[in-house]
Amino acid sequence: MRQALLIIDIQPSFSPPDWLVEGVRRLLPRMASVATVExxxxxRTPFQRQLGWAPGPADACLLPVDRVFIKHGYLPSAETIEHLRALGPERVLVCGLQTETCVLAAGFMLFDAGLTPTLLSDLTVGSSLDRTGKLGTDLWRHHFGAVTTAAEALDS
Incomplete structure (x- = not known):
């Protein structure tokens, strides 16, 4: 199966756990990889005014991916989605930070672009509201259906 990997916001400002970074790193040699960095x-996006917090102005992706796209806000850029479409994957595996916000937002954009978003539930971390990511995984399953693990994705 042709798969592409979309990595959401694995960057210093969000302090991703080591297990997440290493788990995603193991997938990189196996498929095309695209990352977003907030x-x-x-x-453009009133994080400081509305939330009293903002990601760093110069954060970089913590993984050696094929392409990195900068975003401002919760959604991936249109360029990110167009790049993924051009790769022609049968499905886009999505992992990263903020399962119920930024990861879910990416799922909606992928779905609306006619792609097949598939959540890697063992390679996501939720927000401070739900660090387990269960809420985001449940929402993903409800809206898109496709949830898998890294091991299952590699067996496909």
Missing amino acids: RHDEA
Whole structure:
């Protein structure tokens, strides 16, 4: 099965756990990889004004991926989605940080673009509201159906 990997916001500002970074790193040699990095620009997204917090203005992806796309806010950029479409995957595996917000937002964009988003439930971490990611995984399953693990994805 042709798969692409979309990695959401594994960057210093979000302090990803080592197990997450290493788990995603093991997948990189097996498929095309694309990552998003959240950068702060208050003129575009009012994180500081509304939430009292903002990601770093110069964060970089913590993984050696094929392509990195900068985003401002919860959604991946249109360029990210177009790049993934051009790869022609049968499904896009999604992992990373903030399962119920940024990861879920990526799922909606992928779905609306006609792609098949598939959550890697063992390679996501939820927000401070639910660090387990269960809420986001349940929402993902409800909206998109496709949830798997890294081991299952590699067996496909």
